[in-house]
Amino acid sequence: MYILMTQEALLNSHLGYDILYELIVSGMFKFLCTKQVGTLLYLRVVKTNIGMNPELSCTEASGKAALFGPLRDGFMFETSTGLSRMLLNSPTRPVIEALGKKLSFEIAVGLNGRVWVNATAPRIVIIVANAIMNSESLSGTQQRIMVEKLLAIISD
Structure with a gap:
C-alpha cells in the first residue's frame, strides 16, 4: 500500500x-x-x-x-479511495493513458485517496487534476472521450 x-x-x-x-x-x-x-x-x-x-x-x-x-513542486489533491484504487489497480487506466498520449506529466497515487501531479506548466497540472477528478463516475470509453474533448478545447 x-x-x-x-x-x-x-x-x-x-x-x-x-x-x-x-x-x-x-x-x-x-x-x-x-x-x-x-x-x-x-x-x-x-x-x-x-x-x-x-x-x-x-x-x-x-x-x-x-x-x-x-x-517536489506539483499539486496534491484528494479523491475517493475508490478512484485511487482504480488508478492503481486497473489493468488499463484510460484517463491517464489518454492524457499521457498528448501531455507530459508525473503522477503519484496513494491508496489514502491523495494524488500528486507535476508538469512543466501549471496549466497541464490543472488539466490532468481536473480530468482525473471528473473521471470517477465514467466508464473507460467515456473517460477517453472526455479527455479527447478536453484536449481539443485547449488546443484551439
Whole structure:
C-alpha cells in the first residue's frame, strides 16, 4: 500500500515521533531533517496493526530504492479511495493513458485517496487534476472521450 502524507501530518498524527526510528532505518530521516514542514512524502506502508504504529518505508518491497520520499513542486489533491484504487489497480487506466498520449506529466497515487501531479506548466497540472477528478463516475470509453474533448478545447 502506498500513501501520500505531509511531513507535518505524519509528525502531528497519532503516529507521533515514535515512527522516526522506522524512518531513520529506512533512510527517510534525512528527508525529514532537510525539508520544511508541509513537505509531501510518498511512502510505502509495510505493516499496520490496530493499536500499533504502522511501519513505513521509502523503498520498494524488493529493497530497491524507488521514487519514494519527498515530492517536489506539483499539486496534491484528494479523491475517493475508490478512484485511487482504480488508478492503481486497473489493468488499463484510460484517463491517464489518454492524457499521457498528448501531455507530459508525473503522477503519484496513494491508496489514502491523495494524488500528486507535476508538469512543466501549471496549466497541464490543472488539466490532468481536473480530468482525473471528473473521471470517477465514467466508464473507460467515456473517460477517453472526455479527455479527447478536453484536449481539443485547449488546443484551439
